[in-house]
Amino acid sequence: MAATIDQIFVIFANWVGGFFPAAWHAAVVDVLGVIGIVSVFPALFALTTVLERKGLGRMQNRLGPNRVGPAGFLQPVADGIKSLTKEDVVPFTANGIMHFLAPLVLVVTVFMGFAVLPVGRHMQLVDMDAGLLFFFAMGAATELSVFMAGWSSHNKYSILGAMRAIAQMISYEVPMLLSAVAVVMIVGSLSLPDIVSMQDQYSGVWPHWFIFTPWGFAAFLIFAIAATSESNRSPFDLPEGESEIVAGYHTEYSGFKFALFFLGEYLAMFALSGLGVTLFLGGWAAPFSFLSFIPSWIWFFAKVMLSIAVFIWLRGTFPRLRQDQLMNFAWKFVLPMALLDLVVTGIWRFLGPGWQQWVVCSLILIAAYVVMGRTAFAVKHFGPRRYRYAE
Amino acid sequence: MLGEGLLKGLAETARNFVGSYVSKERLTTVEYPDERIPTAENARVFPFLVYDGSDWQAGMRCVACQICEKECPPKCIYIEKSKDKKPDYVGKQQFYPTRFDIDISVCMSCQICVEVCPFEAIKMDTQFELATYDRFGGLLMDREQLSRSNEYYHNIHPTEASEVDAHLAEEKVKVEAKAAAAAPAAAKPPAAAPAAKPEAATSAAAAPKAALAMPTPEAEASAAKPAALEEAPPAGGKD
Numbered sequence: 001m002a003a004t005i006d007q008i009f010v011i012f013a014n015w016v017g018g019f020f021p022a023a024w025h026a027a028v029v030d031v032l033g034v035i036g037i038v039s040v041f042p043a044l045f046a047l048t049t050v051l052e053r054k055g056l057g058r059m060q061n062r063l064g065p066n067r068v069g070p071a072g073f074l075q076p077v078a079d080g081i082k083s084l085t086k087e088d089v090v091p092f093t094a095n096g097i098m099h100f101l102a103p104l105v106l107v108v109t110v111f112m113g114f115a116v117l118p119v120g121r122h123m124q125l126v127d128m129d130a131g132l133l134f135f136f137a138m139g140a141a142t143e144l145s146v147f148m149a150g151w152s153s154h155n156k157y158s159i160l161g162a163m164r165a166i167a168q169m170i171s172y173e174v175p176m177l178l179s180a181v182a183v184v185m186i187v188g189s190l191s192l193p194d195i196v197s198m199q200d201q202y203s204g205v206w207p208h209w210f211i212f213t214p215w216g217f218a219a220f221l222i223f224a225i226a227a228t229s230e231s232n233r234s235p236f237d238l239p240e241g242e243s244e245i246v247a248g249y250h251t252e253y254s255g256f257k258f259a260l261f262f263l264g265e266y267l268a269m270f271a272l273s274g275l276g277v278t279l280f281l282g283g284w285a286a287p288f289s290f291l292s293f294i295p296s297w298i299w300f301f302a303k304v305m306l307s308i309a310v311f312i313w314l315r316g317t318f319p320r321l322r323q324d325q326l327m328n329f330a331w332k333f334v335l336p337m338a339l340l341d342l343v344v345t346g347i348w349r350f351l352g353p354g355w356q357q358w359v360v361c362s363l364i365l366i367a368a369y370v371v372m373g374r375t376a377f378a379v380k381h382f383g384p385r386r387y388r389y390a391e
Numbered sequence: 392m393l394g395e396g397l398l399k400g401l402a403e404t405a406r407n408f409v410g411s412y413v414s415k416e417r418l419t420t421v422e423y424p425d426e427r428i429p430t431a432e433n434a435r436v437f438p439f440l441v442y443d444g445s446d447w448q449a450g451m452r453c454v455a456c457q458i459c460e461k462e463c464p465p466k467c468i469y470i471e472k473s474k475d476k477k478p479d480y481v482g483k484q485q486f487y488p489t490r491f492d493i494d495i496s497v498c499m500s501c502q503i504c505v506e507v508c509p510f511e512a513i514k515m516d517t518q519f520e521l522a523t524y525d526r527f528g529g530l531l532m533d534r535e536q537l538s539r540s541n542e543y544y545h546n547i548h549p550t551e552a553s554e555v556d557a558h559l560a561e562e563k564v565k566v567e568a569k570a571a572a573a574a575p576a577a578a579k580p581p582a583a584a585p586a587a588k589p590e591a592a593t594s595a596a597a598a599p600k601a602a603l604a605m606p607t608p609e610a611e612a613s614a615a616k617p618a619a620l621e622e623a624p625p626a627g628g629k630d
Contacts (some may be wrong), residue, residue, distance in 0.1 A: 058411040059404040062420045317404040318397070373393040 006295045009036070010122050033125040037114045044301075045266045046076035052312045059316035079259075086255035091154060094252065098152035103253065103260035106145035110267040113138040117274045118193050120284045120297030131192040132184065135275060136177060139230065142268060143169045146239070146249050149261070153252035161248025164323065165239035168229055171330035172236075176226035178338035179219040182345040183210055183279045192275075196283030205289045209282040214361040215345040218369075220280040222338050224310075227272040229330075232265060233311055235318035238326060273307040274300070281307075332376045340368050432548060435515035437495045437532075438504055439539045443480060447538035452512035454485040459504035459513055467497035468504065479510070480559060481566045491534035495521060511555045517547045 004011065017028040050073055054064030066072040090099055116131035118124040128134055143166055150162020187195050201208045210216030229236035240248035250261045277283060281303050284296035321329070344361045351357035410417030421428055442450035455472040471490035479485045504513050516539065523529030545552040 055408065058408045058418070061407055061411065061417055063418070063422070066422075313401065313404060313408075316408075317400045370393065 002293045002295075006121055006297075008295075009120070009297070030125065037125065038111065041111075041114060041267055041270055042263065044270060044304075045263055046080075048266060048270075048308055049079070050075045052315075055309070055312045056316045059313070083256055083259040088255040088257060089252070091252050093154040095152040095154070098148050099252070100257075102145045102149035102152060103257045103264065104145075105148060106142055106264035107260050107267065109138050109141040109145065110264050110271060112141075113271040114267075114274070116192055117271065118196055118278060118283055119274070119300045120295065122193075123284075123297060124193060127193060128191065130190045132180060132190040132195075135192075135271075136173075136180070139268070139271070140173065142264070145264075149253065150249035153249070155252050157245040157247075157251045158249050161239045161241075161245050161251065164245075165232065165249055168232075168236065168238060168326060168330075171327060172226040172229035172334070175222050175330065175334040175338040176230060178335075178342060179222040179226065180275075180279055182215055182219040182341050185342070185345050186210070186349065192278050192283075196278055196285060199282040200285040202289035207282055207285060207287055207289075209280065209285070211280040213348065214358065214365055215341055215348050216280055218337065218341045218344070218365050220276070222334055222341065223276050223280065225334055227269075227276055228311065228314060229326075231269040231272055231311075233269065234315040235321050236326060237320055238323060241320055269308065269311060270304060273304045273311070276307060277303040328376070333372055336372065337368065341365070430517045430547075432550065434517045435502055436500060436519045437498050437516055437521070438493060438502075438513050438537070439516040440491060440534060440537045441512055441514055441541055441544050442538050443541050445540070447535065447540075448487075449477070450540075451487055451534075451538065452480065452510050453488050453491060453534075454479060454510055454512070455488040455491075456486075456510070458507050458509070462503050462507045464501060464503060465497045465499050467494045467499075468492070469494075481563050483566070488534060491537060493532050493537060494530060495532055496526065496530040511559060514544055514548070514551075514555075 013029045013032045014025075016032060017025040020028050050065065053075070054066075054072065057064030064072065065075045068074040068078045090096060113135050115125040116128050116134050124131075146165045146169070147162045150158045150160075150165070153159070183195060184190055187198050189195065199207065199209050206212075211220045232239050238244075238248075240250065245251070250258055253261055277300065283303075284300040286292045286294060286296075286299055344364050347364070348357050348361050351360060407417055412418075441452050442448075443452065444450035455470055457470050457472070460466075460468045460470045469490065469492040470488050473487045473489045475486075476484040477487050500515070502515055505515055521530070541552070541556075544555075
């Protein structure tokens, strides 16, 4: 019975596919999968916007939206109607085609990333051998849309925001990839279902998630930092810093095109949360062996929502970084740590099971963290200011 | 430099988040149109005119001395003095305003009119929801709109209103004592009451001329004046 509920969507898709000729069967199942992705994640987006606003409000000692519908939960409907009925302004000097295409490219590429994400046992649209690679390729394509938006708007703030976004995304994409490589080194596969099934094992009741290893914990933190930056979330929301550059690359977007950017940003956050869950938090695996009767897709979405809650928590807490702090952090701290983590992962692999690998790997990582934290972010004390040319 | 500050910050926001569900201190929002906090006793918004008793025209304390009009810094008060007279709270014959307008779009809530008024006739209101669709007519308050009973004044500023009433009662006692002292000398105690009657008659005749805005209530008020004359002084003294 539990297995049936676990696979209920797969069974349903195959049942619907059974009504079609055998040659069409696979295509119909795929279309149903696409419909699932295209409906579930935007619904999650609508829910997240209202939860985020309410959560942020609570963190700032105020109530969030509570006027539209029961407890304000119909706010996204009102927002959707508003953005649909607003005028779609295109600047006179803008490159019309690119300006039109940019939000579409963003949303399409982000949706493509969901194709390889296993949202439950046997529940991924495409079981690709190089799934991780495909995901990162699609993630990198969002940078294209951001630059398209910034360039085609023909606006100083847009282009500044786009430049910032590109610099930030490329800087943080490197450590993100490297932290994922650590997982690939252990699993020996780029296929996301393989990565999850490797973590779907238990010692007693305890799961074999990669976050519970020293290298996995470090890689997870690096991945989380890089993912926050990749999805342009606070404290790394420089590309759209309102106080500095109006709204960054989507300054010149209004109405539904802006809504698409907003949607794309949140979908990217879900996709990265899903990938982080898949790589380090056991994907759709239950946290304890005795909880395995709960369907796998519930576990996946529960973990994704938890990580989104952490995103919201971070946004409610931290102020925006400065551009130089952002870059210093990426290249002087996160990237070296990611490289070191690769070495540590190798050590872990070759020391083999036993207490030695835990002690050695933990010590290396903690020592590196303390030393780099103390040196790279030591506050520089400037002496008294000297005026060389005055007097 | 190892991220302890970040954790401290996260702990603070988490405390806010959880605390907002349990403690009132962490969620101070008052959902204004649905719930309100009572206005502070010293709150002041725009001036109003105090009247004693139940009839705003008969009991109006204002004697149209126009001091407030002259003192008002933004000049938002406009007063027209009556031709006839009506008795005030001690029974003394006084002028009254046939027009008393305050443009609250000009008023700056400085309370100078209240401070200069020797008759305790103008006080500050706490009513602040005065938005209107009509910028000119809607924000120009005439004397009827400005009139509020002494009970209302007691409701919004209890301490101040009691002080004012005590002061007025004291004045009244003084006046009565003086009248009592003067009475044997004059030897005509009931002179004041009959004297008022011809006054009321002339005012009834003058009313349609003086107050074009509302002749009917004016005439009614004038007709009711002898009755108000008997009622007004005790009402002023009791409060």
